Amino acid sequence: xxxxxxxxxxxxxxxxxxxxxxxxxxxxxxxxxxxxxxxxxxxxxxxxxxxxxxxxxxxxxxxxxxxxxxxxxxxxxxxxxxxxxxxxxxxxxxxxxxxxxxxxxxxxxxxxxxxxxxxxxxxxxxxxxxxxxxxxxxxxxxxxxxxxxxxxxxxxxxxxxxxxxxxxxxxxxxxxxxxxxxxxxxxxxxxxxxxxxxxxxxxxxxxxxxxxxxxxxxxxxxxxxxxxxxxxxxxxxxxxxxxxxxxxxxxxxxxxxxxxxxxxxxxxxxxxxxxxxxxxxxxxxxxxxxxxxxxxxxxxxxxxxxxxxxx
Numbered sequence: 001x002x003x004x005x006x007x008x009x010x011x012x013x014x015x016x017x018x019x020x021x022x023x024x025x026x027x028x029x030x031x032x033x034x035x036x037x038x039x040x041x042x043x044x045x046x047x048x049x050x051x052x053x054x055x056x057x058x059x060x061x062x063x064x065x066x067x068x069x070x071x072x073x074x075x076x077x078x079x080x081x082x083x084x085x086x087x088x089x090x091x092x093x094x095x096x097x098x099x100x101x102x103x104x105x106x107x108x109x110x111x112x113x114x115x116x117x118x119x120x121x122x123x124x125x126x127x128x129x130x131x132x133x134x135x136x137x138x139x140x141x142x143x144x145x146x147x148x149x150x151x152x153x154x155x156x157x158x159x160x161x162x163x164x165x166x167x168x169x170x171x172x173x174x175x176x177x178x179x180x181x182x183x184x185x186x187x188x189x190x191x192x193x194x195x196x197x198x199x200x201x202x203x204x205x206x207x208x209x210x211x212x213x214x215x216x217x218x219x220x221x222x223x224x225x226x227x228x229x230x231x232x233x234x235x236x237x238x239x240x241x242x243x244x245x246x247x248x249x250x251x252x253x254x255x256x257x258x259x260x261x262x263x264x265x266x267x268x269x270x271x272x273x274x275x276x277x278x279x280x281x282x283x284x285x286x287x288x289x290x291x292x293x294x295x296x297x298x299x300x301x302x303x304x305x306x307x308x309x310x311x
Contacts, residue, residue: 003055004042009291016218017288026055029062032102069103070244076107076121090182090191091144092119093175095131095168099123105132105161112136114266116193118144118182122166128153129166135159138190139182148177160222195284195304201229203258206287206298214287228303231255231283233310236276241268253283253300261290264302271305280308 008022027039038061042054079094080086092111099107104121111119112134118141122131135141140159145152151174155164166174220226231253239251242263249271253262262285264271274281285300 003045003048003051004058006052007055007059016215016220020219025065026058026062029065030058032065033061033068033100034102035061065103068100069106072099072103072107072121073110075099076111080111080115086115086117089179090117090186091139091175091178092117093122093171093178094120095122095124095129095171097124101125101130101132104130105134105163108132108134117186117191120164120178122164122171124168127168129168129171131164131166133157133162133164135161136190137194139186144178144181144185147181148174151177196225196228197230197284198227199229201231203231203234203253203255203260206260206300208298211287211289211298226286228284228286231285231300233280233308234283235278235280236271236274239271239274239276249302260300261297262300262302263290267302267304274305280310281305282308282310 004023004026005018008018008026027042030036030038038054038058042051042058045051045054075096075098076094079096080092083094084092092115094111099121101123104123108119108121111121116136118133118135118139120131120133122129133141133145141162142155142157142159145155145157145162145164149155151166151170153165153167155162157163214227217224217227233255235254237252237254237259239249242248242250243265247266247268249264249268251262251264251271253260262283282305283300283302284304285302287298288301290297290299
């Protein structure tokens, strides 16, 4: 773990966030790309020199995984634009020989986050597809696949995530069948994401003590969601687009005399209508520590916004 922390730029103690976003992805990347032995050998190594070598190899594999994931994401968006009718299709089903079976699950999750409907991505090879799906509330993915079992070779999973194997020749009939299930189960209202707020917070109240209290509730996940706070009457300063494709944003949130850095993922398009320093917005956000380059600064992680009634 010492060697893995070093290549992952994790300083200090290991917490839920560093496991989920830094250490875990590097260990998982090896398995996703068919090199799972590397992770096992690292965790069982008793020689630091060997551990450092294995950790560096995992870091390289993780970067390879990220590059492959980006290509699959681009291909998925291309197919959505060409093949999917978002007004009619309740379930997004995409298949391509350019998909990598090791990352289709991750990309399916990103598709669900963006379009808020179930998504299944299938990697095709030699006439057979291996796919992974992710879902939303109100749509039990495993139950839906059970109804479509005659179109599949095999499948397994649970309400929110599943894997499947399918003959390429059955793709069209499967896509039609699972969308019939989706049309029966999912209403238009079900395709509008809900965001539940746990409390109202002022920027001046965001401090190390509050952050420490929140971290006592970790680890967060599907059965223990991270608290989401409403921060009202915020003006947006120094807004800039960041990241690959400039899909994300970073800005300074100002509320009275208090200010704090904020980041929002996949919100660049939505924030484009905001007039800096003039419009007041209410932010739905979590807060986190930005430990880039050892800064360890608290910041807001913005999930959504609305125009504020507060002046």
